[in-house]
Amino acid sequence: MPLPDLFIERFRAIYPDDADTLLETFERPRRVSFRINPLKTDTDTALKQLDEEGLEPEPVAWYPYAFSVEAKMRDTLTHSRLFDRGDIYIQSLSSMLAPLILGPRPGETVLDLTAAPGGKSLMMAAMMQNEGWLSVVEPGKDRFFRLKANLERGGATIAHHYMADGRGVGNKCPAMFDRVLLDAPCSTEAKFKTYAPQTYAFWSERKIKEMAKLQYRLMESAIKSLKPGGKLLYATCSFAPEENEAVVDKALHKHPEIHVEPIEIPIENIHPGVTQWKKKRFNLNLSKAVRILPTESMDGFFLCLLKKV
Numbered sequence: 001m002p003l004p005d006l007f008i009e010r011f012r013a014i015y016p017d018d019a020d021t022l023l024e025t026f027e028r029p030r031r032v033s034f035r036i037n038p039l040k041t042d043t044d045t046a047l048k049q050l051d052e053e054g055l056e057p058e059p060v061a062w063y064p065y066a067f068s069v070e071a072k073m074r075d076t077l078t079h080s081r082l083f084d085r086g087d088i089y090i091q092s093l094s095s096m097l098a099p100l101i102l103g104p105r106p107g108e109t110v111l112d113l114t115a116a117p118g119g120k121s122l123m124m125a126a127m128m129q130n131e132g133w134l135s136v137v138e139p140g141k142d143r144f145f146r147l148k149a150n151l152e153r154g155g156a157t158i159a160h161h162y163m164a165d166g167r168g169v170g171n172k173c174p175a176m177f178d179r180v181l182l183d184a185p186c187s188t189e190a191k192f193k194t195y196a197p198q199t200y201a202f203w204s205e206r207k208i209k210e211m212a213k214l215q216y217r218l219m220e221s222a223i224k225s226l227k228p229g230g231k232l233l234y235a236t237c238s239f240a241p242e243e244n245e246a247v248v249d250k251a252l253h254k255h256p257e258i259h260v261e262p263i264e265i266p267i268e269n270i271h272p273g274v275t276q277w278k279k280k281r282f283n284l285n286l287s288k289a290v291r292i293l294p295t296e297s298m299d300g301f302f303l304c305l306l307k308k309v
């Protein structure tokens with residue numbers, strides 16, 4: 001089944017030069033990527049055990065803990081002992097970039113405002129070497145317990161779990177965190193697959209607008225919760241500028257205390273943030289945001305690093 005016409009029209013307007021090639025990536029499953037969890041094992045041991053389970057993971061050039069296997073090996077991976085024990089975590093490569101860019105360090109106070117199922121929280125706990133404080137917030141009951149289970153299985157001892165609405169956190173915990181991750185709920189456009197119509201069954205421009213409102217409220221809360229000098233990473237798996245640059249643009253207008261930081265990423269499938277969409281022009285610094293372009297191995301993603309001065 002084809003993707004919605006309006007989605008394709010919008011996608012072509014965002015990426016006029018390479019839309020056809022990019023749209024082809026919606027037709028096939030991607031390779032399955034995963035991260036070896038240094039809180040539970042080391043890379044040599046994990047690779048040896050994966051080999052015993054019949055898996056031959058390929059390394060990812062830019063991150064020593066990241067590997068991938070062919071899409072058809074997903075079940076073997078999810079049925080492996082390493083997966084059960086939390087020694088590996090299946091996570092898209094784009095998703096691994098978010099903690100790497102935010103860069104939490106041991107001893108810091110860190111907030112994951114929209115955390116379930118917890119892949120990025122667990123990676124941040126590992127980057128912090130389980131030293132410091134990591135608050136993880138998720139309002140959905142089932143998702144909250146899944147998050148908690150994933151973090152416990154993955155050995156994240158510094159995680160403090162809160163079943164709460166992220167929109168209230170800024171008022172409850174003002175200027176408390178060195179780093180905040182806002183991996184916002186979104187229209188999930190980057191997860192659409194032509195062979196899985198349920199992935200885009202509920203997509204509409206109205207849904208994009210609804211998500212943008214929620215994202216902005218979460219952004220306000222994230223900004224409030226950040227210490228002066230602290231860093232905030234805003235991310236979505238949507239291509240829609242309304243959910244990405246427009247949300248940050250509004251925050252930049254309202255909060256002169258935040259500015260956009262440049263992002264260094266060691267990959268080539270990237271596009272700068274857009275500074276214009278339909279009739280709206282955005283703050284030119286939004287070109288420092290990064291759009292990960294979808295490929296055979298990576299999901300599309302939006303990343304914007306902000307600093308409170």
Ligand SMILES: C[S@@+](CC[C@H](N)C(=O)[O-])C[C@H]1O[C@@H](n2cnc3c(N)ncnc32)[C@H](O)[C@@H]1O
Nearest residue numbers: 114115116117118119120140165166183184185
């Ligand atoms: C993109 S997912 C986060 C994925 C997660 N960072 C990870 O890497 O595993 C967005 C999450 O935000 C949650 N969410 C939705 N509304 C929220 C709100 N008002 N406050 C906090 N989280 C919310 C959703 O339930 C969902 O689990």
